[in-house]
Amino acid sequence: MKKLYYRSLSFFDIMQSKIAFYPTVLALFGIFFAFFMMYLENLGISKYLLEKAPVLVVDNGNTAMTLLSAFISGLISVIVFSFSMVMLLLSQASSNFSPRLLPGLISDKKHQIILGIYLSTILYNIFILFSVQPTGDKYLIPAFSVLVGVIGTVICLYAFIFFIHNISQSIQISNILKMIYSKSKNRLDEVIEQEGTHLAPFPDSDDWYEYQSEKSGYLQNISYTNMINFSKEHDTQLHFIPFKGNFILNGIPLFRSKIELKKEQVDQVLNNISYAREELVEDNYILGFKQLTEIILKSMSPGINDPGTAINAIDYLTELFALRMKKKDVNVIRRDEMPYLKITTVDFKDLLYQVMVAIRTYCKHDVTINQKLLVMLHYLLQQETYNEDYYDNIKQEATLLLADAKEVITNSVDIERLTNLAETFTFQLNEAAEDE
Template identity: 50%
Template sequence: MLQFVTKIKLLFNNLTGKIGFYPSLFAFGGLCLGFIMLYAESQGISKFLIKNAPKLVINDADTARTLLSTFIGGIISLMVFSFSMVMILLNQASNNYSPRILPGLISNKRHQYVLGYYIATLIYSILVLLSIKPTDNKYQLPGFSVLIGIILSMLVLALFIYFIHSISEAIQINKIIETIYQKAKTRLSELINQTDDEYSREDFPDSSNWKTVRIDETGYLQTIATGALLEFCKEADCKIEILVAKGTFILKNVPIAKCDIDLDDKQRDQLLTCFGFSRSEIVTHNYILGFKQLTEIAIKAMSPGINDPGTAITCIDYLSELFALRLCKEDFSYFNNEDQQAVISLRTINFKELIYFVFAPLRVYCKHDIIMLHKILTALFFLLQSDSVIEGYKEIIIGEANMILNDAKEAISNKNDLDAVFAIREKIVAINTTDLSLTTLSTD
């Protein structure tokens, strides 16, 4: 039962990421509201209002049809303009920043709500308009339904103003960067709080002889339902090791997990329902993608076609904060059962891999830029000063600083500029208590 619920949740998560999901729900709601109001009209709601509050009801058929026709035409125009604005936003974001950020912009629910409300009001107005007959007298007109249509159409204008404000904010690069950062930070914080790393590293057994489970789908490993996995391990009395990190693109028939017992076909199917796949990547499900997106935006900003070092510097600032949070997390993740025994081992991107794949492209694209090199080294210096540096991470950070300084030494010919870059090295050496090769580098 838990696996079925998990599968429904994964399907729902995939659906809500589509740009047309919420507009479709709003459209269905507008259709239902239209039929409900027509039913209420057949029960005499307009007649009641004419007798008790006549000023609230339109009692002229031509006036009602003209108003509704005008609203329908206006809403269609606003809807076309709004959809055009969304497409312009997506095109500009893809060209100037990174195509990877498009799923996050598409899944912006506020814009989907506004577009959905447009469609719902349009459908409602069309239904009410079709119910008006030229020969209707004031007691036969759906006067109350027309009044509701007028109110809904007025709200369309208010939402259009809000939409313009929202879309003008969403297209700003600082807003995009902050949104990516907040989503990655939230997800990383959740993982730090959820996993039981402290008590489980020594408890989890060696899995070299365990049975392999292969996947029968293709796509990005988007989510892992750990709750359902824990329930599965309890029912099957087994332990699971996940072989693939979240966010990885997996081909069909690739090993995805290991189990310490032989699983029958039913158990295998139950296990595989705990993995959610998608053809797109979403930051809220994988914090590593946040690092990737910020890195790609910084690299794109440093390209000759864009030439926006300010954006690249902003990305490095946010990356520094994310790395500072990542310093609090071990390179392994385990989940314990009710008896505090480690039963699930997750494959994670270790800190060395993460910091390399972030700073390696930055080194290549920024090694000639003094300001960017200074900013990158300052970020590494900031990480070394953190109080939560896990053992072994300091050597990784200093090793990355070594590679940056080596590239700078080869790429920069001006001695004064090189001295300015190597001045950061002196700060790193001053706080470094271990004998590392960083101190051997020289500008000579």
């Protein structure tokens, strides 16, 4: 029973990110609501409405059919246009910014819910249209159901206006950057909050029993609560080896256990690990760093050449790095001060290097970007940190940045300006700070 429950949760988490999830749910709701209205019609709700508010009643079968047919055809046109706008948004975001943005944009619940409202109203009107009896007998006409269809269509029109507004905002790079930053910050705050105070260290797991993955996909989520309960029940500790967000291949080492586990116990651990075929920032804050970095690289490509966007993205990266400096490089999950789980995380040094090496490679010729990066590194040196070694990592990246800039930039004034800027920030640049 637990196995079915865990798999159901994993399946629901994956389905939520699909663009058809909420439209499908709301479409089914529209169908069931139509049958519910037919049931109310059999109880005489239209007759009651005719007696209390006759002005709201459509007592002609041909008129009711004409209205419902017009609503259906009009809403189909609206939904086609809306889907076209979504596809245009995804195409532009992929070509102008980064293909990694697509899963986040597709999983936007606002777009899904609006499309679901369209579908549910269309299906509702279709089923109510079937129940109309154009005999001229007003009691055989589902007057109240037709009124609900009119109200639903009006709601769809207002939803369409909101959709146009929201889609025009979603395509703006400033809003995309803000969305990535907000999701990454929220996730990073959650991870830092879960760490708590550092207590007893997690033991070395090199000689523990190792178990392999039985499927492929991005390591999306691990049920920490269930894994702690499992560890307490079997008197063991678990070390999950791959980074969260990594693509796991079938058969590679996935986790280690302090004690040897039986086959059913291994299956229980594997059932608490969820995989996905796409990456979402809500599940892995590292992806936020990747997306911001790729937006910087894309904006500095010759075809786009938009340094302003790159500078804005660096501002958001600065804030995320400052927050990441408060996090440990080792993620240990505890309960009652006892370490039960160790989750492998990306070190601050590796994260900073991977971001900086990509930007240095493609943007080292641009003086403005180099200046902005030096300002970012100087700001990080002034922030509180969990580990003093982070400061050395930042100074090392400043050294590499200035060294690459000197190799590419030929203008002596620009080189002198960058060097003076670095010296003003009191970076210990060693050879990179020396005059040519």
